[in-house]
Each structure stands twice: as C-alpha cells, then as structure tokens.
Amino acid sequence: MLAFAGRLPFLDLDQHAAAGSDRLLAASEEYRGSSAQRPAALYIIENDRIRGSFLIINARDRWAFLISAMGAFGHSAENMTPERATDIIKQAAGVPDLAVKILGIAPWTASAHVTEQYRYGRIFLAGDAAHEMPPTGGFGMNMGVQDVHNLVWKVAAVLKGLAAPSLLDTYHDERQPVARAITEQSLINATSMGRLEQTKKNAGARPEYLNEQGMIFGATYTSRAIVPDGTKAPHVADPVTDYVPSARPGARAPHVFFQRAGAQISTIDIVGNGFVLLTAGDGSIWGEAARELANDHLLPLKTETIDDEAFMSAYDLDPSGAVLVRPDGYVAWRSRAMTSEPAGTLRETISTILDRIGR
Numbered sequence: 001m002l003a004f005a006g007r008l009p010f011l012d013l014d015q016h017a018a019a020g021s022d023r024l025l026a027a028s029e030e031y032r033g034s035s036a037q038r039p040a041a042l043y044i045i046e047n048d049r050i051r052g053s054f055l056i057i058n059a060r061d062r063w064a065f066l067i068s069a070m071g072a073f074g075h076s077a078e079n080m081t082p083e084r085a086t087d088i089i090k091q092a093a094g095v096p097d098l099a100v101k102i103l104g105i106a107p108w109t110a111s112a113h114v115t116e117q118y119r120y121g122r123i124f125l126a127g128d129a130a131h132e133m134p135p136t137g138g139f140g141m142n143m144g145v146q147d148v149h150n151l152v153w154k155v156a157a158v159l160k161g162l163a164a165p166s167l168l169d170t171y172h173d174e175r176q177p178v179a180r181a182i183t184e185q186s187l188i189n190a191t192s193m194g195r196l197e198q199t200k201k202n203a204g205a206r207p208e209y210l211n212e213q214g215m216i217f218g219a220t221y222t223s224r225a226i227v228p229d230g231t232k233a234p235h236v237a238d239p240v241t242d243y244v245p246s247a248r249p250g251a252r253a254p255h256v257f258f259q260r261a262g263a264q265i266s267t268i269d270i271v272g273n274g275f276v277l278l279t280a281g282d283g284s285i286w287g288e289a290a291r292e293l294a295n296d297h298l299l300p301l302k303t304e305t306i307d308d309e310a311f312m313s314a315y316d317l318d319p320s321g322a323v324l325v326r327p328d329g330y331v332a333w334r335s336r337a338m339t340s341e342p343a344g345t346l347r348e349t350i351s352t353i354l355d356r357i358g359r
C-alpha cells in the first residue's frame, strides 16, 4: 500500500472495481494533482495492469495506495522498492509524470477473525483485538467504536455500584454475534471482488457492496440487558441491505424528528449519556415513576415526552406507552401502553437490566 499527499488527477479513468485487501502500504508526501472534478476519499482502480485503491489519509493531501492481488500482476512484497512503488502509483493514477514521494511501504494481509470470547475475566477485547475483517465495506473501525459504546456504560454502572458485575457478561453476548455477521459479510464483499485471491479475473463487487444500511443500522442485541416485549422482529428481506427501523427491545432506537420548544430535533439526539425513558403524549405517570426511581437509586435516567404521531408510529406505541433507551442508544424495554402498576413495572425492568436495584 502506498500513501502520498495531494489531490488525485486520475478522474477521467472510468474504471471501477473493488476495495482492496492484499498487500503493501507505501507513502509519499508532496503530491498535488487535480481531483476537483470528482473529489472523493476513496478511488478504486482496476485495469489490466493494476488493481488497488487510493485512500485519503489526512482528509487533505496525503494518500495511501493499497495494492491488491499483487501476485497476479507480477508484484511481490519483497520486490516493492520505493522506485517500483512510485511507478505503480503513477500507473494507477494514469499520470506518467506525477510527482510522488514515497513515505513508507508496509506489507499487510487482510484476514477475517472473530474472538470466541469478548471477555476474559477482567479483560475485555474491543476493536481489532476482537475482530479483524477485510476493509471491503469499511466496517472495522466502526465496529470498534460500537464495541466500546456498548461496553463503557456497563463498566461505569458496575464501578458506580448501580449494576451487578454480571452486566458485563452481556458485552460478549451482544457484540460477538454482530462481529461474526459483519466479518462474514465483509469477507463475502472481498471475495465477490476477487480481492483476496491472486487472480487477474475482474470481478465486479456484489450489488450489496456499499449498499449496506441493514448491516450499518440493523444490528440487534439479545441478552439479559434487554427485556423482550413479546413482539416479533420485523421482517427484513435482506439483512445486509435493508434497514427496517424498529423500537423493539434489542434494536437501535430509531430516528424520528419531533418538535421541542419550537425546534426540530431527533430522537437520537436526546438519547445517550444515561438511560432515557421516551413516553408518548399520555405518559406523565411513567415520567413520575422514572423520576422517583432515579432519585431513589441515583440512576442516570431522564424522561422525554414526545407527543407526536410520527414518534408513536415509529416506536409502535399507544399514547400511554413508553420506551426505555440505554446509554448506547439501544432499546432496552418497551411497553406499548400503560401498565396497571407503572412504577413497579419500571423498577422491575431496571432491576432486570442492571441485575441489581430492588433485588
């Protein structure tokens, strides 16, 4: 892989393919071309002589070039001198007199691994330590951020004595299956493009590639930190491409715009930084119960009343219903209507999730 600085001038090449896997990273510093016509952070190159991807490194003027299927094009990690790397970059850019300064060359091989356990006693694996996947789809770093998002509120709750240590086991239960699915799909992307093989065969990416809203937004969790409400998961024709928003417990709380104090905001802007109980218009009793619970147990638990049809529809609530969203933005519990004893229901719910209070 080769990295260098500047805007890329190869935009009249109309060649498409895949994002890369295979081998080398090299770098150059002062490179200024003209990619103004079609600026992008990623350019995929595939022709008879080279297969690879230009990737922006610093969002301005430094680039990497990832060479794929090196063997098929007569290259190897061993023979990748700076001179050869320079030639390859010029060839890929389609600009023979391109000024290239190589900053570094590094061998790298794509892989697909997921740890069997996310937790080993007091050690929690996250990011690439827990899963490595081909970059075809751009999921690796995102998965790492999501891992930590899932873990940190649990660690904080346990350290503050709000939750039992058993809450930490749900980190593995929730994240490991998602990592398996995403790694598998990233690998399928890569193989669909012929990126993992020393093959010259041009293989178009499968149609799902970079059309992966289901993978991005649709991951759901099943664990004891999620309280099922007895509803069935929505039908999703293709879990890779299709995202069907749902407020079913275990799903990511869906985005819905609503009005607050004359301003339009989104439900996803009010969740996070503690638990949030979202209630529909007739949910004041839920709100009182939540405030009492928060005071009694020093819980980070806020309430937001959203008197809005679109919200009730998206969250599948009656006007008296409520949804509890965890600090990581996932729905922990939902009551589609008022229960006979809302305070008790809420207390039991939080007790189940945290495996502590009131027990």
Ligand SMILES: Cc1cc2nc3c(=O)[nH]c(=O)nc-3n(C[C@H](O)[C@H](O)[C@H](O)COP(=O)(O)OP(=O)(O)OC[C@H]3O[C@@H](n4cnc5c(N)ncnc54)[C@H](O)[C@@H]3O)c2cc1C
Residues within 6 Å of the ligand: 066, 126, 127, 128, 129, 135, 137, 138, 139, 140, 141, 142, 143, 144
């Ligand atoms: C070509 C390519 C393209 C990619 N594109 C995308 C993309 O578009 N989107 C995306 O989401 N992801 C992408 N990724 C994946 C992403 O880069 C990784 O998933 C992410 O960097 C992993 O972050 P991490 O913090 O878990 O691990 P790392 O980034 O590997 O960080 C681990 C750090 O720990 C340090 N370290 C290791 N051992 C020790 C030690 N013993 N003591 C102290 N420090 C140590 C290392 O030096 C390193 O700095 C891509 C990856 C590649 C290779």
